[in-house]
Amino acid sequence: MTAQPTRITIDPITRLEGHGKIEIFLNEEGDVANTYFQVPELRGFEQFCVGRQAEDLPVIMNRICGV
Amino acid sequence: MTAKPKLSMYWAASCGGCEIALVNINEKILDVDAAFDFMFCPCLLDTKYKDIEALPDGDILITLFNGAIRTSENEHMARLLRKKSKLLIAFGSCAAEGCIPGLANLTNKRDILKTCYLDNPSIDNPSGETPKPETEMPEGKLCIPEFYGSVKTLAQTVDVDYFIPGCPPEPHQIWAVVETVLNILQTGAPLPPKGAVLGGGKSSVCEECERKKEDKKITGFRRTYEFVPDREQCLLEQGVVCMGIATRDGCGALCPKVNMPCTGCYGPPEGVLDQGAKMVAALGSIIDIGDLKGMKEDAIDKKIDEVISTIPDWAGTFYKYSLPGSIMKGRVA
Ligand code: SF4
Ligand code: SF4
Ligand code: SF4
Numbered sequence: 412m413t414a415q416p417t418r419i420t421i422d423p424i425t426r427l428e429g430h431g432k433i434e435i436f437l438n439e440e441g442d443v444a445n446t447y448f449q450v451p452e453l454r455g456f457e458q459f460c461v462g463r464q465a466e467d468l469p470v471i472m473n474r475i476c477g478v
Numbered sequence: 479m480t481a482k483p484k485l486s487m488y489w490a491a492s493c494g495g496c497e498i499a500l501v502n503i504n505e506k507i508l509d510v511d512a513a514f515d516f517m518f519c520p521c522l523l524d525t526k527y528k529d530i531e532a533l534p535d536g537d538i539l540i541t542l543f544n545g546a547i548r549t550s551e552n553e554h555m556a557r558l559l560r561k562k563s564k565l566l567i568a569f570g571s572c573a574a575e576g577c578i579p580g581l582a583n584l585t586n587k588r589d590i591l592k593t594c595y596l597d598n599p600s601i602d603n604p605s606g607e608t609p610k611p612e613t614e615m616p617e618g619k620l621c622i623p624e625f626y627g628s629v630k631t632l633a634q635t636v637d638v639d640y641f642i643p644g645c646p647p648e649p650h651q652i653w654a655v656v657e658t659v660l661n662i663l664q665t666g667a668p669l670p671p672k673g674a675v676l677g678g679g680k681s682s683v684c685e686e687c688e689r690k691k692e693d694k695k696i697t698g699f700r701r702t703y704e705f706v707p708d709r710e711q712c713l714l715e716q717g718v719v720c721m722g723i724a725t726r727d728g729c730g731a732l733c734p735k736v737n738m739p740c741t742g743c744y745g746p747p748e749g750v751l752d753q754g755a756k757m758v759a760a761l762g763s764i765i766d767i768g769d770l771k772g773m774k775e776d777a778i779d780k781k782i783d784e785v786i787s788t789i790p791d792w793a794g795t796f797y798k799y800s801l802p803g804s805i806m807k808g809r810v811a
Binding site: 418421422425427429430444445452454459461463464465467471476477 | 489494523525527528549579581598623646741794
């Protein structure tokens with residue numbers, strides 16, 4: 412029997428707003444050794460809102476999440 | 479009984495508002511469910527990417543693709559769903575023209591990563607890490623998508639059959655498209671010509687706007703926080719930059735109805751290549767700087783500058799939703 416850690420990938424995680432992925436690593440006993448939650452998306456609102464008109468920000472920011 | 483045709487919906491660089499707009503057709507969603515096997519939509523259903531990869535090519539009848547192409551995953555999913563779908567529809571402004579995520583084309587990848595991960599006051603990042611496609615962890619390699627240098631539209635990435643405008647598309651327009659599709663399925667009526675914009679009008683928002691329109695001559699612009707506009711008269715005539723004149727109709731002029739200017743979410747009108755250029759051309763013909771007789775050229779320039787300087791952010795105003803899909807596509811230098 413090989414004793415390689417096994418990985419379970421949940422991609423994508425669903426029924427929420429946004430993109431997410433979970434990697435679960437199992438140890439030799441088959442128990443969870445470690446889990447990583449990843450957000451494989453970025454749009455950069457923090458940066459591209461700079462320079463926009465203040466009165467436009469409610470129009471722009473509500474496109475962060477429409478759910 | 480033959481299997482129902484498959485319908486999928488995917489989000490790339492998006493906000494999820496397009497999915498909610500689909501659900502906002504309310505109980506008619508049951509008709510969609512009756513006619514289609516709605517089998518993929520991460521916002522609403524638990525289907526995994528590997529399930530899509532396992533499908534034969536062309537197995538999905540229609541994919542509604544919302545979201546812009548910002549990362550390598552967005553591009554991968556666009557290519558995958560193109561292959562698996564008979565009809566790929568760019569659903570909403572993000573997929574059709576880049577929309578709000580496309581404003582990132584006014585900046586660059588380096589500055590975005592710096593602001594979001596290094597300078598952001600709410601992030602604790604002492605080692606100064608920014609996201610990388612691959613990271614070695616003790617348990618194994620972790621992979622995330624590559625963040626591209628700029629935002630692209632769906633049609634700049636893969637072949638697109640149809641476009642549905644709006645941020646988001648209005649539910650009554652979504653339903654109109656669904657009805658058309660159902661009719662085609664039931665009667666065998668011909669498909670609309672490839673590349674057609676569905677779920678929108680062929681004119682501009684002004685066409686649907688019930689405000690009183692007179693001679694448009696403006697001597698300066700006013701910003702929405704400076705005054706409460708009259709509710710009857712055209713907003714542009716009152717000096718508010720209303721994009722209705724350069725925006726496709728279809729929403730029912732929702733924003734002017736509540737005394738807010740149209741910001742352009744339905745994209746350019748039929749046949750117009752560049753929404754911002756159309757708006758600038760329209761403004762050029764209505765700005766009135768008075769009697770020029772006897773005035774020197776630099777004095778005229780100064781007067782024009784005075785008027786247009788009352789719009790502080792041209793790119794963000796004229797291309798709020800359409801920058802990646804525009805002629806310039808973004809900042810040039
Ligand atoms: S088009 Fe608008 S509503 Fe749809 S995903 Fe993009 S930002 Fe959200
Ligand atoms: S410019 Fe705006 S307010 Fe004026 S008619 Fe067009 S949509 Fe209505
Ligand atoms: S008025 Fe303009 S910004 Fe408002 S919903 Fe209609 S097209 Fe979009």
